[in-house]
Amino acid sequence: xxxxxxxxxxxxxxxxxxxxxxxxxxxxxxxxxxxxxxxxxxxxxxxxxxxxxxxxxxxxxxxxxxxxxxxxxxxxxxxxxxxxxxxxxxxxxxxxxxxxxxxxxxxxxxxxxxxxxxxxxxxxxxxxxxxxxxxxxxxxxxxxxxxxxxxxxxxxxxxxxxxxxxxxxxxxxxxxxxxxxxxxxxxxxxxxxxxxxxxxxxxxxxxxxxxxxxxxxxxxxxxxxxxxxxxxxxxxxxx
Numbered sequence: 060x061x062x063x064x065x066x067x068x069x070x071x072x073x074x075x076x077x078x079x080x081x082x083x084x085x086x087x088x089x090x091x092x093x094x095x096x097x098x099x100x101x102x103x104x105x106x107x108x109x110x111x112x113x114x115x116x117x118x119x120x121x122x123x124x125x126x127x128x129x130x131x132x133x134x135x136x137x138x139x140x141x142x143x144x145x146x147x148x149x150x151x152x153x154x155x156x157x158x159x160x161x162x163x164x165x166x167x168x169x170x171x172x173x174x175x176x177x178x179x180x181x182x183x184x185x186x187x188x189x190x191x192x193x194x195x196x197x198x199x200x201x202x203x204x205x206x207x208x209x210x211x212x213x214x215x216x217x218x219x220x221x222x223x224x225x226x227x228x229x230x231x232x233x234x235x236x237x238x239x240x241x242x243x244x245x246x247x248x249x250x251x252x253x254x255x256x257x258x259x260x261x262x263x264x265x266x267x268x269x270x271x272x273x274x275x276x277x278x279x280x281x282x283x284x285x286x287x288x289x290x291x292x293x294x295x296x297x298x
Contacts, residue, residue, distance in 0.1 A: 065181065066160065067110045070152045070231075071098060071169030072118025072143055086120040088169035089127065090283065093290035097277060098124065100172050102134055105165070108177045111136045114159045115169070116152040118143040149231075149251040154243040161237070168231030175272025177232070183268050184234040190263040191239045191255070194232035196270050199225035227267065230274040239263075 071088040088098035095103075098115075105113060113136055117124050121142060131138030141156035153166055163185070165177065175194070184192040201223045208217040242257040243249055259265050277283040 064112070065110055065163055065165055066112040066114060067105050067165040067167060068114045068116065068141075068153060068156050068160065069098070069101065069167055069169045070116050070149055071124055072116050072121060072147065072152045072155075073149075073170070084120070086117075086123055087277070089120075089123050090277065090287075092172070092277075092287060096127070097172065098128070098169050099134070101167065101169060102128070102131070102136060102138075104173055105167075105177075106134060106136050110165060110177075113138050114141055114156045115139075116141045116143070116156055118146065118152065146248060148248040150243045150249040150254040151247060153251070153254075154240055154245065154249070157237075157240050160240070163234065163236055166233040166235055170277055171231050172275040173230070173232055173272065174274065175270040180232075180268045180270065181234050184266065187266050188264060189234070189266040190236050190258060192234045192266045192268050193255075194230050194270050194274075195227040195267045196230055196272075196274060197225065198228040199223060227269060230270070230276075232274070234268075 069088075071086065073087060088101075089096040091097075092100060102113060113131060115124060115128070115138060117140055121140070125140055128134070128138050139159055141152075141159060143152060143155045147155065149168070163181075165181070167173070173194075177194075180192060180194055201221055203221065205218060205220040206222055207215060208219070210216055239254070239258065242254045242261075255265060275286055277286055
């Protein structure tokens with residue numbers, strides 16, 4: 060294993076529009092899962108992986124995050140904050156932390172919980188001398204509609220009823236070199252996909268790491284309620 064004192068940058072400044080009304084008064088990363096907010100579960104995972112320096116990018120209702128975690132001392136980590144006043148997109152949030160980044164770092168979305176060995180991913184990143192490495196997990200889903208294939212004249216050639224599609228998905232966890240931030244413009248809303256597209260077009264060394272673990276996403280109300288109930292049940296079993 061490569062021994063490095065990596066920092067983690069946690070993106071926690073989004074509006075959480077798909078989770079309204081829950082996020083009208085609470086930022087998405089602070090929504091509860093069991094007896095802890097999502098972000099605390101994430102920080103504990105980082106700490107268990109040996110990552111003790113954390114930069115949290117805050118924006119919307121960021122004071123809620125800062126008042127809860129303060130400097131991170133209670134969780135045995137050191138937390139600093141990068142602040143934005145307007146929505147900046149995932150890459151835009153990351154750019155706001157540029158002055159706090161001084162070496163290879165981990166970037167994670169603050170609304171997900173991960174369950175895989177991130178140190179193995181870091182080792183892979185260093186071995187491949189990558190500019191950025193994306194954590195990927197296999198994903199399979201069955202579409203709710205049937206696909207109809209037609210030829211150029213409109214004649215139906217095939218009916219695929221509710222087909223299953225599968226592939227590798229991005230789970231919002233990256234190992235990056237500071238130079239990756241050169242592909243993100245200053246003070247502009249910018250999605251992470253656009254930053255990666257720029258880097259790929261410039262023939263940078265961008266790699267994907269297929270994780271053997273899992274992740275939990277709370278991107279919308281339906282998924283959040285499902286995950287919340289699972290954590291609540293787990294908490295009941297512990298009690």
